[in-house]
Amino acid sequence: MPRTGLSPLAWLADVETQRRAQGLRRSLRVRPPVGTELDLASNDYLGLSQHPAVLEGGVEALRTWGAGAGGSRLVTGNTELHEELEAALAAFTGAESALVFSSGYTANIGAVVALTGPGALLVSDALTHASLVDACRLSRARVAVTPHLDIAAVDAALSGRAEERAVVVTESVFSTDGALAPLRDLHEVCRRNGALLVVDEAHGLGVRGAGGQGLLHEVGLAGAPDIVMTTTLSKSLGSQGGAVLGPAAVRAHLIDAARTFIFDTGLAPAAVGAALAALRVLVDQPQLAAAVLARAAELARICDVAEEPTSAVVSVILGDPEVAVAAAAACLERGVRVGCFRPPSVPAGTSRLRLTARAALTDDEIALAARVLAEVLGLAQ
Structure with missing residues (x-):
């Protein structure tokens, strides 16, 4: 039947009504540059987003390299500053190498999709962050979602698979309740079953481990050859951006295969400079x-x-x-x-x-x- 009289967006009104009835309608609120209330909501765990050295690091990078990266990192968007930050992140966390993305979201999607694909099994904790959920959906791998922190379920999914390659994804510190993943047990199961472990340290970096080196470092798994770490620069480091850390072979593969790296404009120099300065503060304090x-x-x-x-x-x-x-x-x-x-x-x-x-x-x-x-x-x- 012809539907020329209907707006293609008419359905949005019904959706909004349902959300309001369920108490799930969201709205944006503008915050002032200097808050008058006590902030117990942001992820600026170390308070570095307003640290003088961090602000100066961003300003200096802005003046030196300009407001934007100018293109993807494979074209014109790669600077000495990006690679300096990568080297510093790798050294701090004990990883062999690092690759900086424009956000933690794009880092997760880039890493998971590029390391899986058709013919692989992807095992994900039921409460992983939305960025990992979306990565699973985009991966075209077979996805097995296991109950929260259920090591036996992960083991069963891996041991019963028909696929040759398998990847397990988890957060180190789960963002909604702060629970710690049993990384040692997960790694043991992955190693026994020939699977790669991908750990999102977005809420672990700067908080867990000696001096904030992360939960992987804390439990003695930093630099393991069968672990890939992802993180964000927007929480403990008070800036913006994300990174994937792990074996040098993974970094090289992501440069060739991670679409959120290849086709995305590089992280703005000011964010890179601020994150690098924040990391130096954390090392010093x-x-x-x-x-x-x-x-x-x-x-x-x-x-x-x-x-x-x-x-x-x-x-x-x-x-x-x-x-x-x-x-x-x-x-x-x-x-x-x-x-x-x-x-x-x-x-x-x-x-x-x-x-x-x-x-x-x-x-x-x-x-x-x-x-x-x-x-x-x-x-x-």
Whole structure:
């Protein structure tokens, strides 16, 4: 039947109505350059996005190399600064090599898709980040999604496969609840089954390991020849961009095969310069990582979270999405900004406040958080 009278976007109104009814409608909020409220929502775990040395690193790169990279890194977008950052990241994390992408999202997609493909098996934890979920969907590999942190399920998927090649993907620190992946056990299963392990250290770098070198480094797996690490430069390093770290052969392959590297404009020089400066601050101040964990433990006690946090993330599950949204708004009204995670970011029935610790939180700020959260969480019960 002719449909000339229908708008091709008419269906969006019904979708929006459904989202509103489920408490899942999202909106953008503009933040001021200098916040007046206490920030317990951002991923700037070490507070380096405003560090004078980091700002200067970005400004110097901007003046030297210009506002943009000018093209993909294979054309005109590769600078000495990009390669200096790659060398510094590899040295810091114990990897053989590194390759910088325009974001952590594109790093995950580029690495996973290029290392799998048709005829491969891709095993993914059920709660991996959306970037890894999208990478699985784009890979054209057979995908097996295993229950969260279920080593036996990963082993069964690998040992029962018909494919010659297999890749297991996980976060080292899961972004929504801060849980640590059992990397040693995962690696043992992968090695026994001839599989590659890809670990996203987005929330581990700068927080876990001696001086923030990451969870892979902490558990003695840094530089393993059958592990590839991905990370972002936008959390602990306070800048923008992503990276894939691992064997030199992987770096060479990604330059040839990762579409999010080949066809994407290179990371802007200012972001590269800022990330490099932030990494140098972290090397000079290794105590920052421990400070984050200490402040996270205080936030967990304030919120009556039973388990000691193992990362910068403190998750306070409230269940209903509308309750979580209202609680986050109430916190903001009282001068404390917290994250609010709802489906599809988290499973249905587990909407939550997500608090993130920062290394530089003061005692007065912790006291403010305690007053506000006690009042708001008391009302949310």
